[in-house]
Amino acid sequence: MDIVVTGGAGFLGTRLIRALLEAREEERPGIPAFDRIVSLDLAECPLADERVVSRTGSISNPDLAKMVIGPQTCGVFHLAAVVSGQAEAEFETGMSANLDGTRLLLDACREAGSRPFFLFSSSLAVFGDDCPPVVFDDQILRPRSSYGTQKAIVEMLVADYTRRGFIDGVVARLPTVVVRPGQPNAAASSFVSSILREPLSGKNAVCTVPIDTALWISSPQTVIANLVSLLTMDRSLLARRIQINLPGITVTPKEMLEALSKTCGSTVAERVKIKPDPKVEAIVCSWPSKFSVQSALLMGLEQDKNIESVITGYLAEL
Numbered sequence: 001m002d003i004v005v006t007g008g009a010g011f012l013g014t015r016l017i018r019a020l021l022e023a024r025e026e027e028r029p030g031i032p033a034f035d036r037i038v039s040l041d042l043a044e045c046p047l048a049d050e051r052v053v054s055r056t057g058s059i060s061n062p063d064l065a066k067m068v069i070g071p072q073t074c075g076v077f078h079l080a081a082v083v084s085g086q087a088e089a090e091f092e093t094g095m096s097a098n099l100d101g102t103r104l105l106l107d108a109c110r111e112a113g114s115r116p117f118f119l120f121s122s123s124l125a126v127f128g129d130d131c132p133p134v135v136f137d138d139q140i141l142r143p144r145s146s147y148g149t150q151k152a153i154v155e156m157l158v159a160d161y162t163r164r165g166f167i168d169g170v171v172a173r174l175p176t177v178v179v180r181p182g183q184p185n186a187a188a189s190s191f192v193s194s195i196l197r198e199p200l201s202g203k204n205a206v207c208t209v210p211i212d213t214a215l216w217i218s219s220p221q222t223v224i225a226n227l228v229s230l231l232t233m234d235r236s237l238l239a240r241r242i243q244i245n246l247p248g249i250t251v252t253p254k255e256m257l258e259a260l261s262k263t264c265g266s267t268v269a270e271r272v273k274i275k276p277d278p279k280v281e282a283i284v285c286s287w288p289s290k291f292s293v294q295s296a297l298l299m300g301l302e303q304d305k306n307i308e309s310v311i312t313g314y315l316a317e318l
Contacts, residue, residue, distance in 0.1 A: 001034045002073050006059055006105070007080035008039025009046065011180055012121075015224045016077060017047055023228055030232025032074045032117075040068050041080060059101035069108035075117040075231060076167075078105060083187035084125060084283055087147035098150035106157060110166040118158065118167040119230060121174055122243070124216060126152040129286040136292045137245050144286035145188075159242055170230050170238070175218040175248030179314040188283040192217060195253060196260060196311060199271040200318075208277040211254045214289035218248040218303075219310045226301045237299050247293040247303035249310075259307045263315075 003020060007013040017039060023031045037052050039045035044054040057064045059080050069076065080097070087094030102120070109116055125148030126141045141152045155171050162169035180193040191208045192215060198205035226246050238244065253274070261269035293303060304310055 001032060002036055002038050002068075003032070003034045003075040003077070004038045004040060004068050004073055005077045005079065006040045007078075008037070008052075009041035009043040009054070010079065011182070012177065012220060012223065013039065013041065013077075013079050014045060014047060015220060016079070016227055017045065017052060019224050019228050020231075021049065021051060023232075028232060032231075034074055038068050040064070058097070059105060060096045062104050065101075065104040065108040066111070069105065069116075070112050071114050073109070073112055073114060073116045075119075076105065076109065077119045077121070077227065078102060079121045081121070081151075082147075083185060084123070084145060084147040085188045085190070085280075086186035087150060088145055088188070088279075088283060089186075091146055094146050094150055098147070099153055102154045103157065106161050106167065110161065110164075115165060115168055117231060118161070118169045119227065120154060120158045120169065120171050121227075122155055122171050123148065123151045124173060124175065124287040125283070126155060126173065127288050129288075131288040134290050134292050135245065135288045137241060137243055137295065139288075145283050147283075148286075155243060162242055168235065169242050170235075171243040172227060172230060173243065173245045174223060175216045175246060177220050177223055178217045178310055180220070188280050189215075191280065192253075192256075195256060195272045196314070199260065199268045200264065200315070203271065205272045207253045207272055207274045208280040209253065209284050210276055210281070211257075211274050212252050213281075213285060214250055214252055215284075216248045216250055216287070216289045216291060217307075217310070218246065219313050221313055222247070222302050222304050226296075229299075229301055233299055244296055244299075244301075245291045245293070247296050247301055248291065249304050249306060250290050251307045256307055259311055263308060263311050 082097040128142035128144040158169040
């Protein structure tokens with residue numbers, strides 16, 4: 001049996017593949033007895049493991065979707081996406097990858113007839129800015145960006161394909177993942193990692209939203225642990241709902257820089273300048289920043305303790 005991970009060559013995808021392999025080795029309850037993991041991405045998965053097979057290409061290619069998903073597929077973790085800033089700037093690119101590409105994956109699952117587990121990685125962008133002070137899993141979706149709209153449409157598709165029995169779907173709405181290594185990308189939320197990552201490497205960084213903007217974030221370690229948990233979780237805990245807001249913590253850039261100063265010294269935090277960008281503000285400030293996580297925690301999902309623990313977790317991996 002196979003598990004397919006789209007975006008398997010990326011930061012989260014690579015971590016997820018490694019975590020799934022470890023869970024399989026440990027024979028963790030609920031983990032299917034898969035033989036290999038297929039990474040579907042534009043680049044090859046960097047993991048050197050005979051159980052990992054790379055298939056390179058765009059998820060918008062219908063032939064590729066049918067090549068990697070078949071009767072042998074027991075699970076799909078769909079992480080690949082055109083990120084928020086690029087989806088807003090390049091409408092057709094976002095629609096092709098985020099909507100059309102996902103539909104191809106879902107149809108490949110339907111045609112395979114094996115009803116695989118299908119986890120869709122969604123986003124806070126599905127909600128928009130017209131939300132109550134605390135957002136629950138069943139909050140009405142009113143996206144304020146093309147990216148959020150594409151994610152919201154796919155959430156409904158995953159729910160309908162699940163209702164029809166084509167897949168065993170779960171929609172996981174991820175907080176902003178902090179700290180991502182490497183270089184800034186086209187995501188509107190890219191600055192959230194940059195204002196910690198760059199100063200820690202001796203570089204200057206820019207915060208492109210007001211310093212008191214509330215953000216909903218989670219460490220990559222916690223996000224990956226929760227994605228694996230959703231594979232093994234008793235699906236009846238979700239009742240008829242398949243969408244779940246993954247646990248995070250609410251923090252502002254000001255609090256992040258204060259924690260950075262406390263952990264690594266004021267000189268490091270002073271490398272960040274506040275220069276709000278209206279385009280970034282329009283997207284990021286439309287996202288809610290406080291969620292009810294009670295149901296998620298009752299399901300056994302994890303939550304970061306505070307922003308200091310997120311920073312120290314990142315430092316431990318350097």
